[in-house]
Amino acid sequence: MAEPAAPARGLDPLGFIEREGSHARVPRVFRPVVAAARDRLLEVFGARLDSAYLYGSVPRGTARVGRSDLDLVAVLREEPTDADRDTARALGEAVDQEFPEIDGVGTLLFSRARVLSEQERYDIGWFVACQCTPLLGADLAEFLPRYRPDSLLARETNGDLARLLPRWRERIAAAGGTEEALRPLVRFMSRHLVRTGFTLVMPRWHGWTSDLREMAEVFAGYYPERGEQLRRAAETGYEPVGDRAVLRSYVDDLGPWLADEYARVHGVKSPRPPGWD
Known part of the structure; x- marks a missing residue:
């Protein structure tokens, strides 16, 4: 009798960390919130926006209505400024007020150069490649390595x-x-x-x-x-x-x-x- 397969523990068959979350896992009740956040990110950052992502419980499909927050990442073509952070904060407050399904919106801002830098390859790079679900723009995971839990x-x-x-x-x-x-x-x-x-x-x-x-x-x-x-x-x-x-x-x-x-x-x-x- 064959031995039972070992638990995947979030890894693919080659031992690399699998990407969490997907649009298919976003519960139906949260989809209008995600759509609104996506549209407003594009509206406020425009051509300066390189890519955007979801992360957290919403794309993992485990979010609780009225209890969970919406987590976003916006990657800009240059280093974010304090004004950019104020803009992201205002965007989050507006979406939070409009949609009672969520309890807060948080947006992380990075530059494309930082995400793909050697210094951040095993921190922010890993985070984008393994923890984030693409929302807008090209997926920077294509330019990053696979990761093991080492x-x-x-x-x-x-x-x-x-x-x-x-x-x-x-x-x-x-x-x-x-x-x-x-x-x-x-x-x-x-x-x-x-x-x-x-x-x-x-x-x-x-x-x-x-x-x-x-x-x-x-x-x-x-x-x-x-x-x-x-x-x-x-x-x-x-x-x-x-x-x-x-x-x-x-x-x-x-x-x-x-x-x-x-x-x-x-x-x-x-x-x-x-x-x-």
């Missing part, structure tokens, strides 16, 4: 946590004391730490997933003494609470430990040119 990818995607923690402390100190003000920070930092914990062990697990709960369980298999912390972070990544104590635990305990262990196992992310942070 230590190089782990280091270049999340090997900068130690550098980020001081900024996180500043954001926590500057945040208002209301639950509404703290909840977005809890969601952002929870998700970031879960993904960092997962990529710490990703090469040993030899696979890829974007499900926060699965990420936490995979991590717990290798670091059981920290597993419950990451499981709780996964839950607050999906259902954030406006609790400053949660944030303090991230920057005073889990985050520093994770940064040190990451540097020990994979090393530190290579430096980027000024302005690319």
Whole structure:
């Protein structure tokens, strides 16, 4: 009797990370939102727009009506300016107000040169090639390599946590004391730490997933003494609470430990040119 096939774990038969998401997986209820965002990206950036992408739960087909946000990437023909970021923010606010099906719109802005640069090949390049679904323009994944879940990818995607923690402390100190003000920070930092914990062990697990709960369980298999912390972070990544104590635990305990262990196992992310942070 033949042995059962090993689980794919997000990899193709050759062991490369498969691209997540597709337009076919976008739930019908979110398709008008996606169409509106696509049209407005083209309207506000015009010929300066090289390409645009969806990522996150909407193209993966796991978005929840009224709870999930819409995640976009706009790649410009030149480096984005502060005015471009203001434009993207205003676009997101307008789409969010028009469509109650979503809870917020976030747009990442990059230049084509940065996405295809040697420095970003295993970070933003990997993100576009494996995590993003083409929405407008040519697909830059055609100019990028295939990716395996190895230590190089782990280091270049999340090997900068130690550098980020001081900024996180500043954001926590500057945040208002209301639950509404703290909840977005809890969601952002929870998700970031879960993904960092997962990529710490990703090469040993030899696979890829974007499900926060699965990420936490995979991590717990290798670091059981920290597993419950990451499981709780996964839950607050999906259902954030406006609790400053949660944030303090991230920057005073889990985050520093994770940064040190990451540097020990994979090393530190290579430096980027000024302005690319």
